[in-house]
Structures are given as structure tokens and as C-alpha cells.
Amino acid sequence: MTAGLRSGELAGAAGVNRQTLRYYERRGLLAEPRRSAGGHRLYPREALTTLRVIKTAQRLGFTLDEIAELVDLGTHRHGRRPDASLQRRAAAKLTEIEGRIADLQVVAASLRAALDAGCDDLATCATTDCCPLPFADLDRGAHR
Incomplete structure (x- = not known):
């Protein structure tokens, strides 16, 4: 199993800063990462895709609230409201x-x-x- 990405690695790969990662965690856009034995945040590689989706949606004009709804829609496909589609x-x-x-x-x-x-x-x-x-x-x- 891969160890995952540390905050700095993920932030650098996504073109954001570490505070952005924590902010997205607080907003529920990014799952809270597991911790290494030394207490370092370790993000799964999929977190990079999530960050790219967030940044792309922002460039398309979506607000973070709208993005949160879109991300939530993607993770809860069953029982969607008909007006909630992308x-x-x-x-x-x-x-x-x-x-x-x-x-x-x-x-x-x-x-x-x-x-x-x-x-x-x-x-x-x-x-x-x-x-x-x-x-x-x-x-x-x-x-x-």
C-alpha cells in the first residue's frame, strides 16, 4: 500500500498552498487525511483529482458552495434530485x-x-x- 501524499506534496502538485488544503477539509470538500506515525497528514492519491476538480470548477465560475454540492452529488449518485445534475x-x-x-x-x-x-x-x-x-x-x- 502506498504511503500517500504529505500536505506539501499534495499542495504543490495541485498548485495550492497547505492552508487551502485545511480550508477545503473544514468545508467538507476534501476528506480529512489519515496521519502517519509521526503525525504527518497523508492524503490518498485521489485527493489530487479532487483538488483538480475543485480548481477547474472554480475556473468555470462555480462557488465553493456550489462545488460542495457537485462533489456531494458525485459521491451520492443514488436518490439524486432531478434538478441536481451537473x-x-x-x-x-x-x-x-x-x-x-x-x-x-x-x-x-x-x-x-x-x-x-x-x-x-x-x-x-x-x-x-x-x-x-x-x-x-x-x-x-x-x-x-
């Missing part, structure tokens, strides 16, 4: 991300317009009718 959750996350992208595209367009208009000072720009920034519309609406 497919459904991924679709919901995609919709959320696409909404954020649309919001960011509006922000980018506003910034391009401000650059094109030559806005140098927010306070001055806000008082002009040609200000392309969104707060100008809010300011004009307050005076109506």
Missing part, C-alpha cells in the same frame, strides 16, 4: 456567465464611448449633455 447546474451557470458577459460588454462599450468622446474628468463630463457614461443618464433623470 448538466442542469452547468446550464444554469452558463446562463449566469453569459449574463455577466453581456453586462461587461455594456461596460466596455461605455468605456469605448468615453475614450472616443475624450472624457478626461468624470465630474466635468457628468455635467455635459454629450457625456456617454451611464451616470449622466441617471443624473439627467433625477432633474426631470
Whole structure:
């Protein structure tokens, strides 16, 4: 039987720090490891896969709470709720991300317009009718 990975080995292989391992243990994302005779934490090799899954899910926009649910779903396949599948959750996350992208595209367009208009000072720009920034519309609406 293999001895397992020490905290530093696992953290290094996964690209995280040791405190992250302990935090994930406290959150229930990573099983608490067994201890060596000398008291060192020894993680099974599967822990590396778990950490890679967590980090990938984070890059895809899932929160740690959402990841905990997804990891839990994977370990308890029987009796799943129909709305709990990865497919459904991924679709919901995609919709959320696409909404954020649309919001960011509006922000980018506003910034391009401000650059094109030559806005140098927010306070001055806000008082002009040609200000392309969104707060100008809010300011004009307050005076109506």
C-alpha cells in the first residue's frame, strides 16, 4: 500500500498552498487525511483529482458552495434530485456567465464611448449633455 501524499506534496502538485488544503477539509470538500506515525497528514492519491476538480470548477465560475454540492452529488449518485445534475447546474451557470458577459460588454462599450468622446474628468463630463457614461443618464433623470 502506498504511503500517500504529505500536505506539501499534495499542495504543490495541485498548485495550492497547505492552508487551502485545511480550508477545503473544514468545508467538507476534501476528506480529512489519515496521519502517519509521526503525525504527518497523508492524503490518498485521489485527493489530487479532487483538488483538480475543485480548481477547474472554480475556473468555470462555480462557488465553493456550489462545488460542495457537485462533489456531494458525485459521491451520492443514488436518490439524486432531478434538478441536481451537473448538466442542469452547468446550464444554469452558463446562463449566469453569459449574463455577466453581456453586462461587461455594456461596460466596455461605455468605456469605448468615453475614450472616443475624450472624457478626461468624470465630474466635468457628468455635467455635459454629450457625456456617454451611464451616470449622466441617471443624473439627467433625477432633474426631470
